Structure formats: C-alpha cells, structure tokens
Amino acid sequence: MNKINIAIDGPAAAGKSTIAKRVASALDMVYVDTGAMYRAITLAYLEADRPDLNELLSGIHIRLLAENGQRVILNEKDVTDRLRENDVTENVSFVASDPAVRRFLVNLQQQLTEDKGVVMDGRDIGTTVIPDAELKVYMIASVDERAMRRQLDNEARGIESSVEQLKADIAHRDHLDMTRDISPLTKAEDAIEIDTTGQTIEEVTEEILKLAAEKLA
Template structure:
C-alpha cells in the first residue's frame, strides 16, 4: 500500500483533532496535532507576559510530540510536558493571535513539513491543505454549526474542569472564525481540491467512516 498524507482543515471545534486521531489509529498512520503546537507556543507567550517579540520567542522554543501509552499524544515544550495546560481558557483566547504571527507560522510550518516528509501522516489545522501540505493526497475541510461546536467545547471544558458559559463560547467561536478567516497570514480557507465534510449531527464513528471511505478511494 502506498503511504499517503491526509490534511484536515476547518474552524475551531469542528471535530478535527478527534477525528484525525481516530483516522490515524484505524489506518496505522501518525497523527500530528498542529493546534497543540500553536497552543504550546501561546503558552510560552503567556508565560513571558505577552512579549510581542515573536522572533525572539520562537528562537527559544523546542517542540516535540511524543506518545504515552496511558495518556496518548503529549506535547513537550523545551523538554517539559505542558499538555495539560494547553486547553486553558487563557491559551484558547490568545492562540489565534499568536498563530497569526509570521515568525510563529514559519517555525511551525517547517516542523510540520519535516514530520510529513516520510508520508503516512494525518494532520489537522487551519492551513494544512493550502500551505503546509498542498500536495496531500487527501484533503478534508471539516465544518459544523456554531451551536454544535459550542456544545462540544462546553463538554470538553467540563471534562477538563474548566469553567465556561455556552453563550460565551458561541461568541468566542464566532469571533475566532472571523479572525481566522480574515487574518493576513495563512487565513482559514478551503483548498480548491478539498472535500467538505459537515459533522453537524454526526457521531465520531460516522465521520470516521466517511473519511475512511474517502481514504479507500484514494488508495484504490
């Protein structure tokens, strides 16, 4: 079987990471969570009191994605496992801003492309099919309604003990959509050859099956 790369893009909380992880596991591929990379850099940005010298910031960044049998994929920032801090409200509120900065994106894209060089990668984010992996054999653009995305984020926050309001989450998601789609560098947009998958009202299993069918067609 020829190894392929799969690019999954879409707005916040559309289910990209969950589905990408499932697809990777079911097809013996490697999952790369690009959002976690940007969240890790955002965490460092916050730790340094929001210093906007992003070139200096990334020069002091070492990122590694490692797999733990009990906890799954973990993110190491300069050797420290910071995975449990990446979904905090403060990181979530600042990640779009940090990820829009040219030094940050240049650094992250380079790391992501290196990871995908050997193929067999499932990668999700905002600009994977358009910028990071423009030659990916399969590109998915995943969407869902604002209401459903807010409910998913609320459930995720509850599971992680993070206080949040459903109405506030809806406002934050709408604001983030607007910011991500209109930022100057690598805005969120659907690649011309991407296939739209609407996850509204669908279970994780149903969406995984849809993408698995698409993989079968690419590999056939």
C-alpha cells in the same frame, strides 16, 4: 499507493482532532494536531510575559510524542493539558497570526510529513503545509453544535465556561483565523467538505476511512 498524507482543516471545535486521531489509529498513521503547536508557543508567550515573538522563538523547542493521541513537550516539559485552558485559547489566534511563528511551525510540520503516513489537522494544512496531500478534508459544523461540544469537553477537563460565551468566542476566533493576512483558514480547492452537524463520531470516521481507502487502493 501505499503511503498517503491526510490534511484535515476547519473552524474551531468542528471535530478535527477527534476524527484525525481515530483515522490515524485505524490506518496505523501518525496523528499531528498542529493547533496544539500554536497553543504551545502561546503558552510560552504568556509565561514570558508577552515578549517579542521573534526572540521568544529562538528559545523554543517543541517535541510531539505519539502517546494517547499526541502529547506536547515544550522545552522538555509536558504541557499538553495546560494548552486547553482559557488564557491560551484567548490568545492563540493573535500569536498564530505572526509571520515568524507561522514560518517556524510550518517548517517543523513539513518535516513531519516528508515521509508520508501522517494525518494532520489544523487551519492551513491543505492550503499551505501539505498542498500535495493525497486527501484533504474541510470539516465544518454549526456554531451551536460546536459550542455545545466544547462545553462538554471543558466540563470533562474541569475548565469553566458557558455555552453562550463559547458561541461568541468560537465565532470571534473563527473570524480572526479566516481574516488574518498569512494562510488564513479557508477550504483548499481540492478539499472535500464534511458537515459533522448531527453526525456521530463513528459516521464521520467511516466516511473519511472510505475516502482514504480509495486513495490507498
């Protein structure tokens, strides 16, 4: 098989985007971070002072650029860095639980995967967006390690946080994502679970590249 799709799902800060980006680059595939798309709609929602989500969607145009991983263009403005700030993170699970928002983005995401050659990460990629993906990974890590990693991310980005607060926020967001009505975060039956706790980025990347090589053979 010369072209495959790879779906990577899992809870917050498990390492999905970091690994997906590296795998895509090593295999010359397209990397798509779907969390950033839900964050973009959340930013538009906050900037418009929490309007009706259905109405908001009719005025939203999202474009992804494959530059430095992925840049997100929301209505012709590059909002990539803004999407990681606390107000967006605090509201994204609410916005992502809305049926119209999910329909809108799943449709966009499925268009991106039609020609294969995509590494896509999120919460419902293996279960809903690409149920026929050739390789599905469900990535996890302990909540302590995830909070510590996110704290380092935030420090590098100049975003204020504390490890204790992050631990509580991450656990709360996971709970919302796992218990929502429409395509909740769950491991697809045919997904391979990888626990990245205590592993290096290189080790996890290698493991997935090996699994991909088997599918590409």
